[in-house]
Amino acid sequence: MSTNTPTSQQEAFASLSPAVMRASTVVFDNFEDFVQRKQRQPDGFSYGVTGTPTARLLEQKVAQLENGRHCVIAPSGAAALMTTVMGFVRGGDHLLVSAACYGALKSFAEKWLARMGVEVELYRPDMGADIEALIKDNTRMICMEAPGTVTMEMQDIPAITAVARQRGVLTMLDNTWASPLGFAGLDHGVDFSIQAATKFLGGHSDVLMGCISMNDHAHYDILRETQSILGQQVSPEDCFLVLRGLETLKLRVAAQGSATLQVARHLAQHPMVERMMYPPLESDPGHALWKRDYRTHGCLFSMILKPGPEQAFNSFFDSLQHFVIGASWGGVHSLAAYYPAALQANRAFPATDQPVVRLSIGLEDSTLLIADLDRALAAYAQAQTPG
Numbered sequence: 443m444s445t446n447t448p449t450s451q452q453e454a455f456a457s458l459s460p461a462v463m464r465a466s467t468v469v470f471d472n473f474e475d476f477v478q479r480k481q482r483q484p485d486g487f488s489y490g491v492t493g494t495p496t497a498r499l500l501e502q503k504v505a506q507l508e509n510g511r512h513c514v515i516a517p518s519g520a521a522a523l524m525t526t527v528m529g530f531v532r533g534g535d536h537l538l539v540s541a542a543c544y545g546a547l548k549s550f551a552e553k554w555l556a557r558m559g560v561e562v563e564l565y566r567p568d569m570g571a572d573i574e575a576l577i578k579d580n581t582r583m584i585c586m587e588a589p590g591t592v593t594m595e596m597q598d599i600p601a602i603t604a605v606a607r608q609r610g611v612l613t614m615l616d617n618t619w620a621s622p623l624g625f626a627g628l629d630h631g632v633d634f635s636i637q638a639a640t641k642f643l644g645g646h647s648d649v650l651m652g653c654i655s656m657n658d659h660a661h662y663d664i665l666r667e668t669q670s671i672l673g674q675q676v677s678p679e680d681c682f683l684v685l686r687g688l689e690t691l692k693l694r695v696a697a698q699g700s701a702t703l704q705v706a707r708h709l710a711q712h713p714m715v716e717r718m719m720y721p722p723l724e725s726d727p728g729h730a731l732w733k734r735d736y737r738t739h740g741c742l743f744s745m746i747l748k749p750g751p752e753q754a755f756n757s758f759f760d761s762l763q764h765f766v767i768g769a770s771w772g773g774v775h776s777l778a779a780y781y782p783a784a785l786q787a788n789r790a791f792p793a794t795d796q797p798v799v800r801l802s803i804g805l806e807d808s809t810l811l812i813a814d815l816d817r818a819l820a821a822y823a824q825a826q827t828p829g
């Protein structure tokens with residue numbers, strides 16, 4: 443047979459490094475195997491779109507980290523969120539989405555799902571068990587994210603999942619900020635724990651990926667089918683990068699977390715900083731929930747500066763020497779991003795009407811990062827009174 447299966451010599455080769463196995467076509471020993479190939483799902487291999495051994499290895503490792511039985515990977519964090527919703531939500535269903543959820547998920551719900559007959563409702567991220575009042579007979583799923591994107595609102599996840607289970611409503615949690623090491627979503631009753639592996643899991647700002655972890659086998663079956671029907675295949679090279687990232691995840695989360703706490707504490711007492719948005723700080727409204735449920739400090743926080751003209755923000759960002767200006771987060775290089783006031787003010791249940799500065803802390807020397815921010819804040823202060 444003219445296939446590229448390993449020779450016995452290759453089979454005897456054992457490497458510590460996972461093999462990168464590529465496939466569109468998977469070949470079959472005989473006619474019967476080919477005819478029955480769909481029965482190999484959700485775990486087996488029948489065509490490249492449902493995954494390769496490299497993808498399965500990564501799925502197993504992520505499921506283990508999330509303390510779950512199953513995982514389905516997707517080509518980005520955004521794809522993981524949309525695939526989860528698409529797997530279970532249909533026209534006529536009611537969908538509850540936290541107002542602090544990732545922007546693309548809210549846009550997908552409001553611009554696509556709502557036009558396909560789904561009743562979409564955004565809820566206050568801090569409502570906890572009170573969410574019961576919003577649950578209807580046709581409520582299918584609650585989409586949570588904690589802390590919320592950009593504005594960092596905490597949610598009482600165990601309280602929400604308890605209500606949801608009682609009422610037969612599915613729950614999904616975007617657990618990217620905490621990583622699986624920081625919060626055990628599935629142990630707290632969440633049906634689907636989502637990671638943008640682009641962030642902490644990959645860890646080096648060079649790959650996009652998403653992961654959906656769960657315990658229920660029937661859910662896994664549905665999501666494998668959804669992933670494959672939507673054509674959400676993940677390259678084995680990208681799987682390799684995330685597998686490699688996982689090797690240092692614990693060290694990076696610990697080192698970046700303690701540096702982040704140090705930088706945040708410094709900024710919290712800086713005269714040009716009006717408000718910190720970072721649950722590990724005692725002053726944060728979500729601190730008690732963070733302390734009760736979370737085990738790590740994350741590497742991402744937001745802050746609101748003393749009000750100033752746009753020109754002052756220009757000075758702040760252009761003074762940075764160690765922070766790089768850019769979107770995304772969770773890699774080993776520190777990043778700074780800016781979210782204009784209008785974006786926040788126009789949100790449902792806005793957390794602020796001021797511009798937000800968001801910082802991701804990497805593995806650089808934290809004293810250099812603090813000096814960099816002090817310099818940028820001095821430039822910001824100076825630009826308050828132009829001329």
Ligand SMILES: *Cc1c(COP(=O)(O)O)cnc(C)c1O
Pocket residue numbers: 517518519520521544587591616618619638639640641650651652770
């Ligand atoms: C970045 C991010 C996403 C999207 O991940 P991509 O891989 O960039 O699509 C989703 N949720 C959160 C909380 C994120 O930070």
